[in-house]
Amino acid sequence: MTNGTQAPDMAPPVRGRSLWQDALRRLSHNRAAVAAVVVLALVVLLAVVGPWIAPHAYDELYFDHVAIGPDLDAGFLFGTDTVGRDLFVRTLMGARISILVALAATSVSLLIGILYGAIAGFVGGRVDNLMMRFVDIMYALPFMFFVIILMVVFGRNIVLMFLALGAVEWLTMARIVRGQTLTLKNREFVEAAVASGVTRPRIILRHIIPNLLGPVAVYITLTIPQVILVESFLSFLGLGVQEPLTSLGVLISEGADEMETAPWMLIFPATVLATMLFCFNFIGDGVRDALDPKDR
């Protein structure tokens, strides 16, 4: 009848290359993105294991080494702060907390945002209208104000901060996901699934969400640095994590106060923060290009 009909059935199945594998391959050809991934991985690795293996503890006070500059002989790679704590280990600790906050808040926003947006978009009609008006109202609230009030009322609490940030970030995620879902819903393969007798929840899980993940991945690379920045800002205002714990924002805030007398206190944490943000930017660009090669 046609080519291939007589093919022996025993032939072993050929492995396919999914769109994700394709994207990964393209990403691995993007030098800037690969470099960013490597640098970021190093920073994260240091932030995770650094505080354990560093010679000093992050909350240990060295009264004879108060506010000294970088001093390798004394074992203070980044110098010390105004109460004599090792800035190197504190910077790593700060990076660790910042990353943790970012991951937690982004996960919360992902979980709520994807489900909320996908349901609103797929169900459509009045449900969609109601759900999205709620998002609009939340948007209209001055969110910094909202977070600050939470912090003031319930005290400075890192878990609360995760939740507050996540609860704010999901709004944008939900909007993006809903928009994508609306387009996906009208794609023929979703209609094909309905015609195949697939139930609605299953269509959302099997067809809508996997096809959403591209734009969502891009948005994640934007959300993480944003959360890090917001956390830094809150800490800068004195609403972030509590002493002796620290975050990059707290360190930068402290450093800014001592900018003239102890510039290293600002320079090192700020450099780490800037490096991380740059990396996320390059990765974000890389992911976007890799997922949509025609877009360039």
Next chain:
Amino acid sequence: MSDVLLDVADLKVHFPIPTGGLIGGRTRWLKAVDGVSFSVKRGETLGIVGESGCGKSTLGRAILRLIAPSAGRVLWLGQDLSGLSQEEMRRHRREMQIIFQDPLASLDPRMTVGDIIAEPLTALEPDLPKAEIKERVRSMMSKVGLLPEMINRYPHEFSGGQYQRIGVARAMIVRPALIVCDEPVSALDVSIQAQIVNLLMDLQAEFGLTLLFISHDLSVVRHISHRILVLYLGRVMELADRDSLYREARHPYTRALISAVPVPDPLIERSKRIEFLSGDLPSPIDPPSGCVFRTRCPHANDLCAAKVPDLEPVGTDHQVACHRWREIG
């Protein structure tokens, strides 16, 4: 008449069109399908032709309840489907499937071909063991001319004609009685079109399939259909068996359509007389009164503007909706 599989009676699909003005703007209705009736026998191919926007796709989807009909009945083996709930309708889906015009768009890009073809099975027969599903997918793949070892590949790794084979395999996997084919070959290259048409005809012969073959290509429709329904602005203009339609079309619209199709033969093509239609398809929001075709019909008169022509018999298995078919000859 036990061999009637599908009986569509006075089916209407009207879409609400929001008109300007936030408040008080009354809803207008786009009549995509407006009172279509026909029936299809088991094992038969009914061709549905007409210009783009005349409601062909909407009709096919309304029959499968992918779009909710506004009025009318769809009888499946005598049972009225129109009152069924989503869930009850879902269970009927193993009897009626669809093939789409844009074969690639109808395949989820993130699923393997095996999963795509298996989807109706996994959805409708969830108790089937995995191995059995895989076996059926593989044998269906070779039936439609795909290499079974490609089962783990993704759609983008195939080419134009093969996409549509995947679509055909997915529709066939539950062994439906009816397949709605919505322009299944329109997006394909000429050399591939013939392969898919042959495939559909082979499957029909082997499994006694019933096909609703929607197309704007009157040559393909002539080749594949037993009977043909001509649609214009959501209404039936003419309904006839293939030979009488192409030999002696009665409706001015059908005649214009047939005469306009290019014939791949320079001698015939250059000497034939084309019945040109004036103007464009009117908007289905404000269809002309009386006969919807009258704004483009060379034979229109006052009666055509005043009264909607009924679909009347002009011979055995030939019906036409035109006031003047007798005079036009």
Next chain:
Amino acid sequence: MAVIDIRNLEVGFDTPEGKVQAVNGINLSVDRGECIGIVGESGSGKSQTFMAAMGLLARNGTARGEILFQGEQILGLGSRALNRIRGNAMSMIFQDPMTALTPHLRIGDQLTEVLTTHKGLGKRAAAARAVAMLEQVRIPEPARRMRQYPHELSGGMRQRVMIAMALLCEPELLIADEPTTALDVTVQAQVLSLMRDLKDRLNTALVLITHDLGVVAGLADRVMVMYAGLVVEEGPVETIFTDPRHPYTQGLLNSMPRIDRAGEERLTAIPGQPPNLQRLPSGCAFRPRCAYAFERCEQERPELEDIAPGRRKACHRERLEAVS
């Protein structure tokens, strides 16, 4: 002298997956008042041949060879030099008229702009010419259409506006790339009769790119069949249709269902898939799908050779009698 004379044209594209040779050395010329039909499946290089002539290749594309327009080499000209010719002496119309019309400009503005830039006409004179041209392409109420935006027109109407725009400067050469593929048959018939009329009246040279052999049969004087970036057969329209000599041409003709014939049992399909330009077989590119292939087809690429006056084909088989 031919209006356009293309010699040994090659068009290649650099892609992340490697080089794609879309056009592989083709020759063609079109005279005044002549219509040449280019047929072949999608991806056979039909469009890119003429995109190269218009200087409209995508950025990753390169063209080599010669394209002489009225004797002047235009391949490689800068866009300023090309703009003297494009839209003026040489125009192209596309399958999707929406891509060629600017969405936020009125039809009238787009039409008159062509005339004011290329012909130096004043606004008023240009508008009068534009209305006259819309009338010629049988657009009802042309004065009203001038004030409308592209999206307010139907597909057939837009295609006619495109044709009107292409014809405003009375080009020597009109390249029509699948001009009627997106149209309904009734509108297609109107557009084709319009094009025939123009060719006869204005003596325009016409290139008609299409996959529809019926369209070619009605309009073309000469037919060129392309496969995988190569011309495989060429000849006068009458003989190509009655006596195709290349297996691919024959396959195309046989695989078309015809409205003037009662359906036979099966269509004679061309087996297999359209070629992948990056993995062409050795020898003849059509070999994997060819019912007449023999050993030589695998070793040697057939050259385009004269087989009769005005007829050429690229195939090792002299005659296409049935093979066992």
